[in-house]
Amino acid sequence: MAKASAKITTSSTAEYFSKNLQQVGFSSSVKAVLTTLKEAVDNALDACEEHDILPEVEIWVEKLGSGSLKNSDKIRIRVLDNGPGIDPEDIPKVFGEYLASSKFGRGRCSRGQQGIGISAATTWAQLTNATGARVVSKTKNMRKAVSCVVEVDIKNNRGNLKVKETIDWDRPNGTSVEFVIDGRIQLNGEAGLLNYLSGTTLVNPHLTLHYNLPTATNEEGAKAMERTTVERVSNVIPAIPDATEPHPHTMKLGEFIAHSHLFGRVKVSAWLKKGFSRVHEGTLKELVTIGGVKKGVLDKNVDAMNETEFKDLFTAIQNIPLMAPSTKSVLSIGEEALSKSIGRLGAVDFFSVVTRKPTICDFKPVEVEVAIARLEDKSIESESSVQVLRFANRVPLQFDKAACAIVQAIQTVNWRAYGLGQPKDALPLGPYIVAVSVVSPFIKFKNASKETVDASDELVEEIRRALIQAGQRLSKHIRREHKANELEEKIRHIEQFGPILVEGLARITQAPDSRKKKAEEGLLKLLGREARDAEAQLKDAESVLSAHQAKTKGAGTVVEGSDGVPVTIEADDDVIDVDTLVKGTGKEAAKKASKSSGGSAKGAPAKAPAKGAKASSGKKPKIIVSKKEKSKQAEA
Numbered sequence: 186m187a188k189a190s191a192k193i194t195t196s197s198t199a200e201y202f203s204k205n206l207q208q209v210g211f212s213s214s215v216k217a218v219l220t221t222l223k224e225a226v227d228n229a230l231d232a233c234e235e236h237d238i239l240p241e242v243e244i245w246v247e248k249l250g251s252g253s254l255k256n257s258d259k260i261r262i263r264v265l266d267n268g269p270g271i272d273p274e275d276i277p278k279v280f281g282e283y284l285a286s287s288k289f290g291r292g293r294c295s296r297g298q299q300g301i302g303i304s305a306a307t308t309w310a311q312l313t314n315a316t317g318a319r320v321v322s323k324t325k326n327m328r329k330a331v332s333c334v335v336e337v338d339i340k341n342n343r344g345n346l347k348v349k350e351t352i353d354w355d356r357p358n359g360t361s362v363e364f365v366i367d368g369r370i371q372l373n374g375e376a377g378l379l380n381y382l383s384g385t386t387l388v389n390p391h392l393t394l395h396y397n398l399p400t401a402t403n404e405e406g407a408k409a410m411e412r413t414t415v416e417r418v419s420n421v422i423p424a425i426p427d428a429t430e431p432h433p434h435t436m437k438l439g440e441f442i443a444h445s446h447l448f449g450r451v452k453v454s455a456w457l458k459k460g461f462s463r464v465h466e467g468t469l470k471e472l473v474t475i476g477g478v479k480k481g482v483l484d485k486n487v488d489a490m491n492e493t494e495f496k497d498l499f500t501a502i503q504n505i506p507l508m509a510p511s512t513k514s515v516l517s518i519g520e521e522a523l524s525k526s527i528g529r530l531g532a533v534d535f536f537s538v539v540t541r542k543p544t545i546c547d548f549k550p551v552e553v554e555v556a557i558a559r560l561e562d563k564s565i566e567s568e569s570s571v572q573v574l575r576f577a578n579r580v581p582l583q584f585d586k587a588a589c590a591i592v593q594a595i596q597t598v599n600w601r602a603y604g605l606g607q608p609k610d611a612l613p614l615g616p617y618i619v620a621v622s623v624v625s626p627f628i629k630f631k632n633a634s635k636e637t638v639d640a641s642d643e644l645v646e647e648i649r650r651a652l653i654q655a656g657q658r659l660s661k662h663i664r665r666e667h668k669a670n671e672l673e674e675k676i677r678h679i680e681q682f683g684p685i686l687v688e689g690l691a692r693i694t695q696a697p698d699s700r701k702k703k704a705e706e707g708l709l710k711l712l713g714r715e716a717r718d719a720e721a722q723l724k725d726a727e728s729v730l731s732a733h734q735a736k737t738k739g740a741g742t743v744v745e746g747s748d749g750v751p752v753t754i755e756a757d758d759d760v761i762d763v764d765t766l767v768k769g770t771g772k773e774a775a776k777k778a779s780k781s782s783g784g785s786a787k788g789a790p791a792k793a794p795a796k797g798a799k800a801s802s803g804k805k806p807k808i809i810v811s812k813k814e815k816s817k818q819a820e821a
């Protein structure tokens with residue numbers, strides 16, 4: 186007898202995700218902590234930006250004991266923001282319902298896109314510690330705050346509120362969300378919390394962040410909590426540009442049909458013009474004349490279209506040449522803000538930032554920005570790879586880096602040409618941080634946990650170009666540094682050996698004092714020529730510098746960004762040159778440099794002597810100068 190066919194059942198979205206949390210970032214104890222934190226911080230920043238609030242976020246990540254899973258700890262994660270707060274009736278949806286989002290498919294450059302993130306964190310807390318998310322929230326219209334625990338009703342994909350009460354809260358508006366989960370705190374390394382936090386502050390110059398982590402050690406030698414504050418370096422809230430409609434050439438047939446349902450009872454022609462970017466009256470005509478679409482189809486109501494008609498229309502529109510989508514919807518951090526923010530990475534003595542113009546890759550608008558910073562701490566192994574910071578829509582990416590478009594682009598650049606070591610087809614070496622940010626309303630991730638940007642040829646090429654621009658600035662700086670160091674070495678040799686040589690020669694030849702004096706003068710002349718050569722080189726360098734300063738209206742702090750927009754430079758190769766030259770060439774240069782720049786550029790974080798510059802040793806270098814220079818100095 187034939188077996189009865191198996192019973193078909195359906196499951197809710199929550200059921201699916203609760204069984205597949207590894208797909209959305211909960212695949213290890215370390216990742217569970219990072220993902221939970223990241224989802225809550227992303228939401229806080231998105232909410233603040235959307236409501237024109239300068240974000241001030243405080244986080245706590247604390248170990249409470251051992252976890253319920255093997256090899257895991259019980260971790261408390263809390264994120265408190267000064268955002269708009271959440272309407273009490275939305276709280277169960279936000280934290281307990283999958284695919285509930287204010288951002289889904291909007292085509293804007295927000296960090297969140299799917300409506301999965303924070304509900305997945307609630308589910309993880311529920312599965313590992315039997316409690317959901319503890320939420321306190323207040324909008325500015327509320328006198329008291331709502332405090333509650335939200336749990337995911339996994340069978341029905343719904344949020345359930347528990348222990349709901351109203352409480353006094355000493356802030357006008359904001360949200361606090363707390364999870365107790367199984368996880369493991371990893372502070373250092375690429376996947377570490379500190380890396381995540383420094384990345385977050387780098388690409389969010391307008392964020393003030395307080396973080397409480399077990400970084401201190403108490404009297405018993407155990408880990409103790411320590412509060413650190415990173416102040417904002419910019420008061421400009423990034424304006425997230427309006428969304429652009431999707432471009433028909435970026436859609437699949439299913440998406441095309443689903444898109445039509447958003448428009449209800451409108452004519453196909455109206456839907457096409459309203460619902461897509463780059464579709465105009467002329468396009469509709471071409472659909473009929475070139476694409477072979479019947480005029481009657483365009484006049485039909487969208488909801489009266491059958492599948493074949495949709496399919497024919499879709500094929501026709503794919504074959505019509507359309508303008509690439511507009512790039513207006515992308516957002517950039519900006520060279521100025523990045524320059525200010527870079528000091529938050531630690532002590533750096535050189536950096537270069539590049540903001541590319543928005544462009545189209547794979548028919549989607551995208552903007553790439555690159556910052557390369559050289560760390561002051563040269564004790565870092567010069568044989569170890571540079572530290573790579575990857576960002577997608579201003580969110581740090583910390584896992585699965587090999588497949589990422591950003592890493593692939595870095596590896597394809599020939600860094601040896603810019604003075605860095607680099608094994609074949611690998612990351613460059615040395616005490617550098619290479620940060621790459623990709624912003625797009627339609628970032629294509631390789632997976633739902635948003636850890637890797639898909640490496641399409643066009644995107645890799647665009648990132649490569651940005652890296653090459655930044656690399657060229659870096660190499661210019663390294664070359665100048667080498668030159669200044671050589672000059673310094675020469676002068677030091679002259680100082681050291683000149684007088685000894687004269688003394689020795691006079692002794693050997695038992696020359697009378699008059700002869701010794703003559704020899705001294707002769708040698709001085711000889712050395713003077715050397716010194717003059719050196720000074721000539723210095724003067725050349727200085728005149729280039731002053732010409733540049735004159736060009737930039739004397740202030741020496743405004744230069745042209747890569748996109749032609751003036752940018753205030755906080756520390757770049759032009760500014761550091763002053764330092765390098767001063768340190769490399771003694772009194773005269775110091776005198777000139779202090780005259781021309783007031784010592785150092787405004788707010789420049791890069792103050793350390795250039796690598797190898799030794800003139801700042803306690804002993805004052807004796808400089809041999811030409812008579813002309815001597816008289817100038819005497820005048821001064």
Ligand SMILES: Nc1ncnc2c1ncn2[C@@H]1O[C@H](COP(=O)(O)OP(=O)(O)OP(=O)(O)O)[C@@H](O)[C@H]1O
Pocket residue numbers: 224227228229232266268269270271279285286287288289296297298299300301302303304360
């Ligand atoms: N701290 C907060 N303040 C104000 N609104 C918030 C906050 N956290 C979440 N929300 C609201 O809840 C919605 C759902 O958040 P959730 O993280 O689940 O999805 P998302 O951020 O839209 O997308 P993603 O799944 O990619 O993170 C958000 O779209 C936002 O409207």
Ligand SMILES: [Mg+2]
Pocket residue numbers: 224227228296297298300302303
């Ligand atoms: Mg989110």
